[in-house]
Structure formats: structure tokens, C-alpha cells
Amino acid sequence: MMYWGFISSIRRSCSNNLLAGLLLLGALGCGGGSSSGGSQPPERPDPAPTPSGPTAWVWDLPPGFPVPRVPAGNPMTEEKFQLGRHLFYETKLSVTEDTSCSSCHDQSRAFTDGKPRAIGATGEVHPRNAQGLANIAYAPTLTWNNPNETSLANQLLTPLFGEDPVELGLSGLENLVFERLSDEELYQELFGAAFPDDVDPFTIENLAMAIEVFELALISGRSPYDRFIQDGDADALSEGAKRGMEHFFSENLDCTHCHGGANFASALNHEGNQSDRTPFENNGLYNIGGTGNYPADNQGLYEFSGRERDKGRMKPPSLRNICVTEPYMHDGSIATLEEVIDHYERGGTRTDSGPLAGDGRDSPNKSDFITGFLLSREGKADVVEFLCSLTDDEFLANPRFSDPFAPTSD
Amino acid sequence: MFSIRNFSLALLMSLLAACGSSSGGPRNVEIDVSAILGGEPFACDRLFEGVGDSSATVDPIDLRLYVSEVELVQENGNAVSVDLTQDGEWQYQNVALLDFENGTGLCGQRGTPETNTTIRGTVPDGNYTALRFVMGVPETLNHIDAATAPSPLNKTALWWNWNMGYKFIRFDMEVFDGDAVSEFRVHIGSTMCEGDMAGEAICANPNRTQVDLVEWNGGRGSVLMDLDSIFVGTDVQTNLPDTPPGCMSRPDDGDCGPIFGRFGLPFMGSAASEQKVFFPN
Numbered sequence: 188m189m190y191w192g193f194i195s196s197i198r199r200s201c202s203n204n205l206l207a208g209l210l211l212l213g214a215l216g217c218g219g220g221s222s223s224g225g226s227q228p229p230e231r232p233d234p235a236p237t238p239s240g241p242t243a244w245v246w247d248l249p250p251g252f253p254v255p256r257v258p259a260g261n262p263m264t265e266e267k268f269q270l271g272r273h274l275f276y277e278t279k280l281s282v283t284e285d286t287s288c289s290s291c292h293d294q295s296r297a298f299t300d301g302k303p304r305a306i307g308a309t310g311e312v313h314p315r316n317a318q319g320l321a322n323i324a325y326a327p328t329l330t331w332n333n334p335n336e337t338s339l340a341n342q343l344l345t346p347l348f349g350e351d352p353v354e355l356g357l358s359g360l361e362n363l364v365f366e367r368l369s370d371e372e373l374y375q376e377l378f379g380a381a382f383p384d385d386v387d388p389f390t391i392e393n394l395a396m397a398i399e400v401f402e403l404a405l406i407s408g409r410s411p412y413d414r415f416i417q418d419g420d421a422d423a424l425s426e427g428a429k430r431g432m433e434h435f436f437s438e439n440l441d442c443t444h445c446h447g448g449a450n451f452a453s454a455l456n457h458e459g460n461q462s463d464r465t466p467f468e469n470n471g472l473y474n475i476g477g478t479g480n481y482p483a484d485n486q487g488l489y490e491f492s493g494r495e496r497d498k499g500r501m502k503p504p505s506l507r508n509i510c511v512t513e514p515y516m517h518d519g520s521i522a523t524l525e526e527v528i529d530h531y532e533r534g535g536t537r538t539d540s541g542p543l544a545g546d547g548r549d550s551p552n553k554s555d556f557i558t559g560f561l562l563s564r565e566g567k568a569d570v571v572e573f574l575c576s577l578t579d580d581e582f583l584a585n586p587r588f589s590d591p592f593a594p595t596s597d
Numbered sequence: 598m599f600s601i602r603n604f605s606l607a608l609l610m611s612l613l614a615a616c617g618s619s620s621g622g623p624r625n626v627e628i629d630v631s632a633i634l635g636g637e638p639f640a641c642d643r644l645f646e647g648v649g650d651s652s653a654t655v656d657p658i659d660l661r662l663y664v665s666e667v668e669l670v671q672e673n674g675n676a677v678s679v680d681l682t683q684d685g686e687w688q689y690q691n692v693a694l695l696d697f698e699n700g701t702g703l704c705g706q707r708g709t710p711e712t713n714t715t716i717r718g719t720v721p722d723g724n725y726t727a728l729r730f731v732m733g734v735p736e737t738l739n740h741i742d743a744a745t746a747p748s749p750l751n752k753t754a755l756w757w758n759w760n761m762g763y764k765f766i767r768f769d770m771e772v773f774d775g776d777a778v779s780e781f782r783v784h785i786g787s788t789m790c791e792g793d794m795a796g797e798a799i800c801a802n803p804n805r806t807q808v809d810l811v812e813w814n815g816g817r818g819s820v821l822m823d824l825d826s827i828f829v830g831t832d833v834q835t836n837l838p839d840t841p842p843g844c845m846s847r848p849d850d851g852d853c854g855p856i857f858g859r860f861g862l863p864f865m866g867s868a869a870s871e872q873k874v875f876f877p878n
Contacts, residue, residue, distance in 0.1 A: 333759065334791060335761045335790065335791070335794055335798075336759075340744065341742065341743075341744070341758065342758075344743060344744065344753075344756065344758040345758040345759045347753075348753045348756050348758060349758065349759055350782075350784075350845075351759075351784075351841050351845050357753065358707055358753050358754050358756070359659075359706070359707025359708065359709075359752070359753055359754030360707065360753070361753045362709075390744075391743075391744045391751075391753070392744040392745050395744050483839055483840075483849060484839065486849075490789075491789055491790065491791055492789065492791055492801075493789045493801045493848065
């Protein structure tokens with residue numbers, strides 16, 4: 188059975204990465220800041236850390252997960268994580284002062300928003316569906332269709348400052364934002380602790396690096412599936428999920444070409460593998476007029492390459508927590524996982540009428556991996572059950588990643 | 598328009614820099630750039646009439662642009678680079694930011710009080726008759742890390758992060774059409790960039806306007822940016838459906854066709870031509 192081979196490959200990559208992980212920790216202990224990081228255990232400090240110098244970072248990785256690749260110029264520290272967490276939930280980082288990163292990236296939905304297309308601070312509708320952030324640390328490229336977005340610290344400048352569409356709407360308002368933040372004692376402490384060497388730590392670079400550290404830390408791999416695979420807990424999966432897993436890893440469905448590896452994604456970037464590039468694929472969602480076209484504002488990789496064959500090519504997302512990230516596809520046009528499976532069973536979606544009419548199954552740009560299959564109604568239900576076994580409830584409720592400004596319930 | 602242009606010319610002649618005339622070493626050069634809209638000097642916090650083919654009334658929101666690779670050309674055709682003054686604010690390496698908005702009126706949305714409408718630098722002493730420059734950020738600087746970029750490449754209003762570069766110009770305005778108000782934006786920059794952004798990136802559409810001002814007042818003139826000329830062939834009161842307001846350089850946004858043409862830029866198969874926005878003054 189295919190998935191057993193897949194599992195053993197995870198285990199191999201795990202042991203391979205033990206060394207890389209130790210090397211990373213060593214590097215953090217040596218660099219990372221002016222004062223020595225020391226060898227304190229990875230405490231979970233209070234939201235407002237004490238200004239005692241960078242705290243060495245220790246990854247709390249699920250079994251089978253390789254150590255993520257951390258940008259050389261931005262080593263992980265607890266202080267940056269805490270600053271980044273606050274900034275991620277900070278509504279002062281929007282032109283309207285009522286929207287934050289978390290508005291479109293809600294932890295309880297694996298950092299998606301439940302909307303077909305994201306809506307920015309000023310009400311502009313984004314052409315695309317808000318992507319989940321779980322395990323974004325392992326993604327070689329970050330967004331649906333941009334091959335150049337390989338750095339979180341750079342990518343997040345687009346939602347902050349972009350104008351087409353407006354997301355957080357801060358273009359030209361950087362001075363105002365830092366006035367807002369630096370007026371607060373909380374941020375004086377958080378920025379100071381995260382960047383103790385800086386005379387003025389209130390810079391866009393530091394803001395971006397802190398949010399990057401928070402996002403890199405969003406690792407999800409403690410789902411029932413993981414307990415079944417890694418812990419040998421035979422009861423972690425229902426019988427239906429086990430049958431669904433067989434379908435998922437079968438050559439008939441061929442899901443793993445684009446949704447494979449520890450992250451059920453098309454590529455896995457980590458300490459031991461720094462050059463992996465994300466393939467972009469056309470999955471036959473549209474084929475307007477039989478030309479291979481997608482809607483004008485969503486032409487995929489073509490937007491950057493200009494090559495006809497790249498029309499409609501998008502990054503296959505990770506399937507971890509996919510059960511809670513509906514609706515689906517780059518434009519949120521498919522509401523349920525059942526319908527997603529129908530789409531792949533048919534080998535593409537047909538749009539019968541209207542300006543988008545055309546049969547995606549026949550698109551000249553469609554991926555060779557999407558050839559269609561036949562699966563019984565029960566089989567589809569089993570696949571959905573398996574996909575829902577990838578939901579990591581601990582991740583969705585982990586207080587480490589939660590809104591620090593939310594009123595506490597206890 | 599004619600009289601206004603003369604007025605503008607007179608105004609600018611009076612602003613001409615006193616370039617050093619000592620023999621030998623480098624001499625200072627200051628090139629003033631002025632902008633007219635609706636036939637009148639550009640300003641924030643006021644209305645302009647007669648803009649575009651439909652003669653619309655508009656209220657400016659922003660006008661900033663990068664110019665680079667500034668050269669003066671001698672009578673014999675030899676060009677020398679203007680060594681831009683590294684002032685830590687408006688000029689960095691061979692790029693200068695021209696900032697016409699002063700943060701008043703609608704320009705307060707993203708603007709700041711500071712303005713800069715002069716290119717400053719030095720050239721070897723000599724007799725110059727023509728001016729060349731590029732509207733845009735050079736390829737070597739266009740894909741640098743914006744978050745750590747020095748001024749003037751640190752202005753988020755000119756960032757274009759999703760395109761891994763900068764807006765070479767942002768010229769935004771509110772447009773009135775009876776009771777209706779819409780926004781019209783002109784954002785031009787490089788698109789369809791691929792490759793290693795820290796190294797050899799290749800942009801299919803560089804979109805840098807080359808400006809050659811041959812009749813240039815004996816090398817001591819200034820430059821007129823004719824904003825009205827940008828909209829010859831464009832009705833700023835209309836926008837093609839399902840496209841961004843105005844022209845934001847999308848290769849498939851038909852609203853960009855005439856505007857790119859005025860900047861001399863190729864678009865959707867049309868060839869590059871001579872720009873018709875910048876004139877000797």
C-alpha cells in the first residue's frame with residue numbers, strides 16, 4: 188500500500204533532521220543577539236516578556252516533522268515570537284484600526300476566514316481566498332500564484348501596504364502606525380525585548396521580522412492521523428477514515444502528487460532541503476471558452492510569467508486542517524470537501540453558462556495528474572472522513588497562538 | 598493652456614539654479630521639474646478642470662515619481678551621468694524621488710508635508726545641450742528588500758511588494774462626474790518579473806520611460822511634466838469593468854493602453870514610442 192512507503196519516508200526524514208535540528212539550536216545559542224541566549228529551557232513566558240535578552244528558541248515539533256528553515260537574518264527568539272503574536276492580532280495595523288492579520292487568518296479556522304474571498308479593511312474584496320498559515324514555515328513559496336514570494340517577512344508587506352486590493356491599507360501610513368505603537372508601553376517593552384540592540388526598534392524591518400517569527404512557529408502536526416501514524420494509536424482513526432486513507436494514497440485518486448509529504452503539500456522546505464520549489468498546477472477549475480483562460484483577475488502563475496500555459500496554475504495548498512478551512516480553491520468557489528472530491532473525480536469543473544462558461548476538464552493547461560477517477564458515494568464520504576482526521580484541534584486552540592488581547596474566559 | 602504653459606515656463610525660469618561656471622572641476626546642476634494639470638500648476642487641495650478626453654474635474658490625491666540615470670549630453674553627443682547628491686532623503690545612488698504632494702487635502706490620505714521637485718547633482722564642467730533620464734527605479738535597485746531600503750526607497754506609498762518592486766509613478770486623483778465620484782490611479786512599474794529577486798530578475802515588462810530632451814535650453818533648463826498629456830485618449834470618468842480603477846500596470850487592463858502609449862511604453866503588442874509627458878522647459 189502506497190501510504191506505508193510514504194510513512195517510512197517521513198520517518199527517514201525525521202532522523203535525518205535530528206542533526207540539522209541540533210545544529211540550528213547550536214547556532215541560536217551562539218548568535219541571536221547581544222547577550223547570550225543562555226541555555227534556559229524554553230519557558231512559555233508571560234505576554235509581556237522581561238527585558239533580559241533573547242531567549243533561545245527550541246522547536247516543539249510534532250513527531251515526524253523536520254526542523255523548518257529559518258531565514259539566516261532572523262533567528263527565532265521567544266521575544267520576537269511574542270511581539271509578532273501581538274502585532275498579528277493588532278488592529279492598529281490597519282487604516283481603519285479595526286482589522287488585523289487575524290481578521291482573515293483566524294486560528295480556529297487554521298488561520299483562514301471562512302469566506303470565499305478575503306475582504307480587506309476598507310471592504311475591498313480580494314480576488315483570492317485567504318490561505319491557511321499552518322506549517323507555512325515549510326512552504327517554499329507562499330501565496331496562490333506568486334513564484335517570487337519566498338520570504339514571509341517580505342510577503343507580509345503586501346497585506347500591510349498593498350493597494351490592489353487594499354487589505355490592511357497602510358500604504359503611506361508607516362509613520363502614523365509607529366506613532367500609534369510607540370505610544371504604548373506594551374509595545375515599548377515588546378519591541379525593546381525583541382530587538383534589544385536597536386536604538387529605535389520601531390522599524391518596518393523589525394515589525395516584519397517579528398510577525399515572520401510568529402508565523403514560522405505555527406506548526407500543526409498533532410491530528411488523529413498523526414497519532415495513528417506516529418504514535419501507533421490504532422484507535423485514533425475511525426474505520427471510515429482508515430478506508431479513506433487507502434483511497435487518498437491510492438494510485439486511483441493520485442492525491443499525493445500535489446498533496447504529499449509530512450505537510451500534505453506539493454513541496455516541503457526545511458533545514459535539510461533548502462531548494463525545493465513549489466510547482467504550480469492547473470486543476471481544471473475553469474477553461475473559459477475553451478481557451479484555457481481563468482477569470483481575468485485570477486490567471487494564476489501567468490500573472491507573473493506571461494506564458495499561456497501558466498494560466499490557471501496555482502500552488503496546491505497543504506491539506507492539514509483542510510476540514511476547517513472551507514470554502515475551497517483559490518477563489519473559494521467550491522463550498523465543501525465533498526464537492527471538491529466531485530471536481531477531481533470528474534477531472535475538472537464544467538461551467539455551463541455565463542461569462543465563465545467552459546469545461547475545465549478539457550483545459551489545455553490542466554495538470555497531467557488530474558485525470559479523473561471513479562469513487563463510490565461511500566468512498567467519497569470515507570475520503571472526507573480521512574481529510575477531517577488531519578484536523579489538529581490542539582493547534583486550533585493552542586493558547587500560544589491565540590489572541591493576546593482577547594478577554595480571558597477564566 | 599498656452600498661456601498657462603508660458604506662465605509655468607516663466608515661473609520655472611526664475612527658479613533655475615545658478616550652476617557653477619568655474620572651469621575645471623565638477624559643477625553643480627539643479628534640474629527643476631514642474632507639473633501642470635488642467636493647464637495649471639499641480640497642487641493638492643484644489644480642483645482642476647478639463648482633465649482627459651471628457652474634460653473632467655479632478656481633485657489630486659498623490660503625485661510622486663522616481664527618476665534615475667540622469668545624464669547631460671554635450672554638443673558633440675557625449676553623455677555624462679549626473680552624479681546625484683546623496684542627501685539621505687530624496688536621492689540614493691542614481692535614483693531621485695520627485696514628490697509633488699504636500700499632504701494637504703486628499704493628498705493627506707498617504708502623503709507628507711515634505712516635497713521635492715528638483716534633481717540635484719554634479720557634472721564635469723562643460724557645455725551641455727540635452728538632458729536624458731529614465732522614469733523608474735533601475736533594475737539593480739528595483740527588487741531590493743523594501744523593509745531595509747534607504748530613503749527614498751523606503752516610502753511605503755511607492756512600494757509594490759507583490760510585484761517585488763516599486764511604483765515608478767503614482768498619480769492618483771478623485772474624479773467628479775455629476776454627483777458621482779470615482780478614483781483614477783496611474784501606477785506604473787515593472788510587471789511579470791521572474792527569477793532570483795536578489796540576483797538576476799527578469800521582468801517581461803520593465804515599463805521604464807526613457808526621456809530624451811534634446812531642445813533643452815543650453816543644458817540649464819528645467820523640465821515640464823505635462824499631466825494633461827498623460828490623458829490624451831483617456832476618459833478618466835470611465836473605467837473598463839472588472840479592472841482596477843485607472844491604470845495600475847496590469848498587462849491585460851485595457852485602461853492602460855493609451856496611458857502607456859503616452860509614456861512611450863509598449864503595451865498589449867503595441868510598440869514602444871517616444872514619450873509625450875516630459876518636455877523641456
